[in-house]
Amino acid sequence: MGAHDDTLSRRTYLKTTGAAAAVGLGGLTGYLDAQSNTLEVQHWWTGGDGGRAISVLFEGFKQKYPDIKVNENPVAGGAGQNLHTVIKKRVLNNNPPSTWQDWPGQNLTPYTDAGVLKDIEQSVWNQGNMKSAYLEGPKRVAQPAGNYVTVPLNIHRLNNLFYNVEVVERAGVDPTSFSKPSDLLNAMRKVENNTDAAGMAHQTQSPWSTLQLWETELLARHGQQAYDQFVNGNVGAVESQVKDALEAVKGYRQYFNDDAGSVDWTQANSKIINGGAAFIHQGDWAAGMYRGQDGFEYEQHWNQVTYPGTDGMYSLVIDSFPFPKNNPSPDATTKFLRYVGSVDGQRRFNPKKGSIPPRTDVPRDAFGPFLRSQMDDFQNSRAQPPSTAHGLAVAPEQLTNVEGAISTFNSTWNVQRTFSQLQRAFQ
Structure with missing residues (x-):
C-alpha cells in the first residue's frame, strides 16, 4: 500500500500509441500467427501473504494448462510504484507483458484513453457464469471506460x-454499539481517560492512511452520493461535506499515538497487538499481522466492526489483471484471465492473501472466521464504493494531487487550505 506518484502523461501516451494504432489489423493478424506460448506475468507480490498467494495461483494454473510456460517477472518495492513505472515504459514502447497486476477502475484510464487495452467481454467475461458471479461494484471497476478490460482477483x-478487545473492555467501551462516527470519538475519549492506551493508532508519515480515513469519514457522514460527487471532480458541490469529514479527522488527531509522524502503518498497527492503542482504521490487510501473531486470537484479543456510519457498504480495494492489445501471447493470456476469474483460482489465492474473492460462489471452507464474516458483509452489502486512496475511484494524476493535499493536511491540519488543494486536484 502507499504512494503512487508516477503517472502516465496522456499526451505522450497518445502520441506513441497513435503510430501503433495506424498499423491496424493487417499487422495484427500476422502478429497473432506468431504468438508465443509463454505467458509473461508481472506483479509486485514478492514476499509475505502476497508472495504465498500468487505462487498457489500459478500452481493451480499450471495444473490446468501444463503446456503453457509461465514467465513470472515480479517487480518488488514501492507499494507497486516500481511496477507501475516499468509497465508504463513497456506499454509505451509497444512491448507489454502478457498481463500484469494493477488496480482496476479509474487507475486504468491512461491506458483506456490511449486505446491499448482489449475488450475481453466475449473471450473472458462471457465464459461460464463469471459475469453473474460478480457483484456490481467489482464489475463496474473492471470497465473503467464502459467495456471489460481487466479481471479482478481479490x-x-x-x-x-x-x-x-482488552483495551476497549478496560475503558468500558462497546464497539458493537457504535452507529455513527461521533460514537467512535466518544469511545476514544473514554479510552484515554480510563487507560494508558492511545485512542487511535495511526501514521501521518505518508498521506495514504489519513486519505483512507478521510474518505471513509466522508462515506460515513454523508453517504455515497457525496462521495461520488467528490471522486467525479464536483468538489465544489460537496464543499461542506468534504470539510466536515476533514474536521472530523482533525478531531481524531488528539487521540493518535504520539509518534504518528515517525512510524509506518505496520508500526502503528502493532500498537493494537501490544495494547498501546484501542482502535485503528485500516484495510483488512491489517488482520494479516494479527493472524501472524502467536497468542493473539480473533474475537478473544482483537476484533473489528464496520466503520460506524458505513453499514451496508463494502469499500473496495482490488487487484486485477488487464489484457493489453499488443499481446505477445493472446491465447495463453485469455486462458490465464479466465483462470483468474474462476472459482478455483480465487479459492486458492484469497485465503493466503487475507482477502476475499470478488466471485460470490467460492466455497468458504478454506477461509478463517474473520474472512468468512467479511464474505457475509460483502454479499449482503447494498453498495461497494471504490477506494480513492488505492487508485480505483480517481485517475493516477488526480490521485497524486489528492495525496499532495492530504500531505499538507497531515502537516498543517488546515481544513480550508486542504479543501482548496483538493478542489484543484481535479482541475
Whole structure:
C-alpha cells in the first residue's frame, strides 16, 4: 500500500500509441500467427501473504494448462510504484507483458484513453457464469471506460475499524454499539481517560492512511452520493461535506499515538497487538499481522466492526489483471484471465492473501472466521464504493494531487487550505 506518484502523461501516451494504432489489423493478424506460448506475468507480490498467494495461483494454473510456460517477472518495492513505472515504459514502447497486476477502475484510464487495452467481454467475461458471479461494484471497476478490460482477483475491504478487545473492555467501551462516527470519538475519549492506551493508532508519515480515513469519514457522514460527487471532480458541490469529514479527522488527531509522524502503518498497527492503542482504521490487510501473531486470537484479543456510519457498504480495494492489445501471447493470456476469474483460482489465492474473492460462489471452507464474516458483509452489502486512496475511484494524476493535499493536511491540519488543494486536484 502507499504512494503512487508516477503517472502516465496522456499526451505522450497518445502520441506513441497513435503510430501503433495506424498499423491496424493487417499487422495484427500476422502478429497473432506468431504468438508465443509463454505467458509473461508481472506483479509486485514478492514476499509475505502476497508472495504465498500468487505462487498457489500459478500452481493451480499450471495444473490446468501444463503446456503453457509461465514467465513470472515480479517487480518488488514501492507499494507497486516500481511496477507501475516499468509497465508504463513497456506499454509505451509497444512491448507489454502478457498481463500484469494493477488496480482496476479509474487507475486504468491512461491506458483506456490511449486505446491499448482489449475488450475481453466475449473471450473472458462471457465464459461460464463469471459475469453473474460478480457483484456490481467489482464489475463496474473492471470497465473503467464502459467495456471489460481487466479481471479482478481479490477484494480487500477499506471500511473496517479494528480494536484491541482488552483495551476497549478496560475503558468500558462497546464497539458493537457504535452507529455513527461521533460514537467512535466518544469511545476514544473514554479510552484515554480510563487507560494508558492511545485512542487511535495511526501514521501521518505518508498521506495514504489519513486519505483512507478521510474518505471513509466522508462515506460515513454523508453517504455515497457525496462521495461520488467528490471522486467525479464536483468538489465544489460537496464543499461542506468534504470539510466536515476533514474536521472530523482533525478531531481524531488528539487521540493518535504520539509518534504518528515517525512510524509506518505496520508500526502503528502493532500498537493494537501490544495494547498501546484501542482502535485503528485500516484495510483488512491489517488482520494479516494479527493472524501472524502467536497468542493473539480473533474475537478473544482483537476484533473489528464496520466503520460506524458505513453499514451496508463494502469499500473496495482490488487487484486485477488487464489484457493489453499488443499481446505477445493472446491465447495463453485469455486462458490465464479466465483462470483468474474462476472459482478455483480465487479459492486458492484469497485465503493466503487475507482477502476475499470478488466471485460470490467460492466455497468458504478454506477461509478463517474473520474472512468468512467479511464474505457475509460483502454479499449482503447494498453498495461497494471504490477506494480513492488505492487508485480505483480517481485517475493516477488526480490521485497524486489528492495525496499532495492530504500531505499538507497531515502537516498543517488546515481544513480550508486542504479543501482548496483538493478542489484543484481535479482541475
